[in-house]
Amino acid sequence: MSTQGTAVLTDIIAKFVDHTSKYLPDDVVRKLKELSLQEETPLAKAIYETMMKNQELAGKLNRPSCQDTGALQYFLKCGTKFPYIDELAEILKNATFKATQEAPLRHNCVETFDEYNTGKNIGTGIPSIFWDIVPNDENLEVYTYMAGGGCSLPGKAKVLMPGEGYEGVTKFVLDIMTSYGLNACPPLLVGVGIGTSVEVASLLSKKALMRPIGSHNTNPKAADMERLLEDGINAIGLGPQGLTGKNSVMGVNIENTARHPSVIGVAVNVGCWSHRRGHIIFDKILNYKVTTHSGFKM
Known part of the structure; x- marks a missing residue:
């Protein structure tokens, strides 16, 4: 070479x-x-x-x-x-x-x-x-x-019981946004990974941040969830720099793999406004x- x-x-x-x-x-x-x-x-x-x-x-x-x-x-x-x-x-x-x-x-x-x-x-x-x-x-x-450091601080991953379903995924994401979101300099790009274990979900959530803003998951149900989460996090009203406003996020990107039937691995990573x-x-x-x-x- x-x-x-x-x-x-x-x-x-x-x-x-x-x-x-x-x-x-x-x-x-x-x-x-x-x-x-x-x-x-x-x-x-x-x-x-x-x-x-x-x-x-x-x-x-x-x-x-x-x-x-x-x-x-x-x-x-x-x-x-x-x-x-x-x-x-x-x-x-x-x-x-x-x-x-x-x-x-x-x-x-x-x-x-x-x-x-x-x-x-x-x-x-x-x-x-x-x-x-x-x-x-x-x-x-x-x-x-x-x-x-700020945009890495909200990063979290967890394995949910399957009975918690996608409502459990939603709760996990919103709990993180309401407790740590303002530390990451909003408006945020939120990456959500869903897979069969914590390490798979974590990597997927970071890869989700590489996607263009405004793009959507190719699975229509996942794309609907992206929109619903975006609306829900915006409703929190973090606003720019967490000082209140109409919008909290630039978008929500979900990446997923198949999973074991007994678990739902979920992770969140965020990108700051910069x-x-x-x-x-x-x-x-x-x-x-x-x-x-x-x-x-x-």
Whole structure:
């Protein structure tokens, strides 16, 4: 494998991570503008105006849009014939460190038990890399995500008794939103995972946050539940930054698998209003396409 190609891929991913720290995805910007127009109180309107000013200054001053640039997570769909598959884990680590230096990103990697900050955003299991392997494919899809402290705080998972049904799932989600939702800087994107165990549900709930705002689960019943949960959480009235308002969420995304008949595994993860996720696709010669940020360029 060419050293030059490895360097090129590292550089592109580092610059993309840098970019996503400063500029929100296109769909998030559109949704925030839409929600701001629906607010009626002076306080809620002022908060949305401040959010927009914050994003303007992040671009103008070339600084991250939130001081908490998170712990980096990468969700991959990698073809078995993508030529850099063997080097990819190291490439992502190096890209993370490069972005940390150049953006710059806040140092958010503390070694558990040893209690020291590595100063590189690299440590044991960080950045987190989640693999989906695609047989007989030559491409690479990378979803980047900055998992901040505030938006990670509401994350919870549980296995329900089957008799609790989807009413139990709804109660679980709403209990989390009413107790922890305001800590995650609303309006939120809420990811719900439903599967056969806690680890399956947890990963699904985080993958749900990678979906575009306004998209829906392909199962009509799950899509109906997304809408019902969105209406229910909005009715809580958290509003922007949890200071009351008409809307609490940018959306609710549900991802699911089949499950064992005796259990319903359910998990919730949320993205804050500064939802810094990105999506970039590479072919085998490292041509790339970005789907989330129309303004990105090398």
